[in-house]
C-alpha cells in the first residue's frame with residue numbers, strides 16, 4: 311500500500327513539508343509506504359490545451375508530470391499539500407496538477423485524496439477547496455480530518471508550533487490509512503464500481 315504526497319512549496323524548509331512529514335510518519339507507522347515529492351521550485355509550465363495527451367496517454371511535455379503520473383498510477387492515495395499564495399494554492403502545483411490529472415489516462419477511481427494547505431493567516435479554505443477539485447472530478451473519495459486541513463506559519467519551522475494543525479493532519483493520515491485499507495478490502499470483495507460509458511454534452515443536447 312502506498313501514498314504519494316506532493317508538496318507545492320518551493321521552500322526547502324517548508325511549513326507545508328512539516329505537515330506532510332507528520333502525515334508520512336503516521337502512514338509509515340501503519341506499514342504504508344509514503345513518498346513525498348516536492349515540486350514547488352521546478353520550472354513546470356501549465357497545460358497548453360493541445361490535446362496530444364488524448365492519443366499519447368501522457369503529457370506531451372515530458373517532465374515531472376509524467377514521472378508523477380507513474381507514481382500516482384501505483385498509489386492507493388494522494389495528498390496534495392500547498393502553501394497558500396493569495397488565497398489559493400501555489401501556481402506551480404496547480405500547473406502540474408492540471409497537466410497530471412488531464413493527461414494521465416489510468417483510472418483514479420477509489421484512490422483516496424486529501425488536501426493540506428499552509429498559510430501565515432488567511433485564504434486557507436479557498437486554497438483547500440481548489441485542491442479538492444482534482445479529487446472530486448476523478449472518482450477519488452476525499453478524506454477528511456477534523457478541520458479544513460490547514461496549518462499556520464510564515465517563517466520556516468513555525469508550523470511545527472501549530473499544535474491543532476499538526477494534530478489534525480495526524481488524524482487525517484489515520485483516517486486516510488483506514489479508508490485506503492477499507493477500499494482495498496472492498497475492492498477484493500466487490501470489485502470497483504461499474505462505470506457507464508462516458509456522456510459528454512458540453513451543455514449542448
Ligand SMILES: Cc1cc2nc3c(=O)[nH]c(=O)nc-3n(C[C@H](O)[C@H](O)[C@H](O)COP(=O)(O)O)c2cc1C
Nearest residue numbers: 319324325326393395396397429430431432463464
Ligand atoms: C507569494 C506569496 C503569497 C502568499 N499569500 C498568502 C496568503 O494569501 N495568505 C497567507 O496567510 N499567507 C500567505 N503567504 C505566506 C505563506 O503561505 C506562508 O509563508 C507559508 O508558511 C508558506 O509555506 P511553505 O513554507 O510550505 O512554503 C504568501 C507567501 C507568498 C510567498
